[in-house]
Amino acid sequence: MSNPQQLRYSKEHEWLSAAEDGVSTVGITEHAANALGDVVFAQLPEVGDTVTAGESCGELESTKSVSDLYSPVDGEVTEINEDVVADPSLVNSAPFEGGWLFKVKLSGEPENLLSADEYTAFTAG
């Protein structure tokens, strides 16, 4: 399992892309997707919602459990991944690519996020 170098990571197992025009993409890591098992339902925030770093903004249902989705950053949701709403298994098959969850216009600098190497060490512990 390799965590892409260009992303930053939260200890709640979300990833955040570098901002383009102030907008970043958010998803969950492969480590998290494997821990969840088959994701069957994704409840994502709505476009226009304000999200707060470290606070719940959605849910992921898997066969065995339901998990809160936390925003890794403060901002406003600009887009959600309709493909994942239609086919939640994308979260398992391509967590860093087609299984992204939402895009957020940053209202502040991301804080307390880990680099890929730090996250890899964090999940290996």
Added chain:
Amino acid sequence: MSEARPSPATAPDGVASRRSARLTALDATHRALGATMTDFAGWDMPLRYGSERDEHVAVRTRAGLFDLSHMGELTVTGPQAADLLDFALVGNIGKLAAGRARYTMICQEDGGILDDLIVYRLADQEYMVVANASNAQVVLDALTARQAGFDAAVRDDRDAYALLAVQGPESAGIVQSLTDADLDGLKYYAGLPGTVAGVSALIARTGYTGEDGFELFVRPADAVALWEALTEAGKDAGLVPCGLSCRDTLRLEAGMPLYGNELSTSLTPFDAGLGRVVKFEKAGNEGRFVGREALAAAAERAEQNPPRKLVGLIAEGRRVPRAGYPVVDAEGTAIGTVTSGAPSPTLGKPIAMAYVDAAHAEPGTKGVAVDIRGKHEAYEVVALPFYKREK
């Protein structure tokens, strides 16, 4: 991301828990296959190898291979083995023919369920009782206590057996290719000693998936050889290794209860809709058995004025009910509790089993919902099971 409602079956197992967990004879095999392991009743067991959904579908359409070595095998022998089991269990075990198996229960004096069991009559004076892993010690203790006065012996054989299961429509062909035993003549709920892939085994046509299938009780030392032979024999038929996660969704679709979810010491078999397993007309011990009086009263109550009934629920939406979630009526009043819930791969919708007030338990009852973390999601009340294979 974090688990809003952690369930023991999904807790990522730490190194610490592995040190104390019991390992099956197939532990190295599971690791080599890349299984996600989980603690289950003190055992380190495979939860899934890849996608639990794919494993579920394989069992419904082709075949799956399970390690069930955590189940608790107890052997009862002696001239009065039948009488002891008639007294200790609720079923008519004395009437069971050699080579046949029966689903039964062991109850407390007050009728509460200690465990649900499969009993195999291996010979006239020899039975194997298979208990759930979490209850094996409780059942052993109860049988040992109830043995007093009977010319019979109760033996703890938990370490004497590994248990492999092959389940699914292709299972008979796969097992038959490895044995001379007459599987065509082996009915559902029968078992016979034989040889599979050169390994001595008790071959039973039983399972917990709603499919045709076989459970093979073998010596732990033979488990790896048998697993490998079955894997090879099942390759062309599409057999895949399967973990406990899909076992749970398979049994839920088949409407089969799970101890700790649908069954407990605070419920009698009648409360669980399984009163049929209690046999008041038994030959042995002049009909006396542990729990008889309480169960007779429970039978009466279930007939006259049942408090709650075990029903199936099918979601209209996509959110999954979990054990412990309240069932509510149109006014939002609590009318029951979910005991098991999961997304059903076969139905393509979330399903659940729940105990619901009798007034709302009729299939087709309108206005029933499950309180899923504060939101009332509409559910259809249906009769169990959700899934029945075509025989």
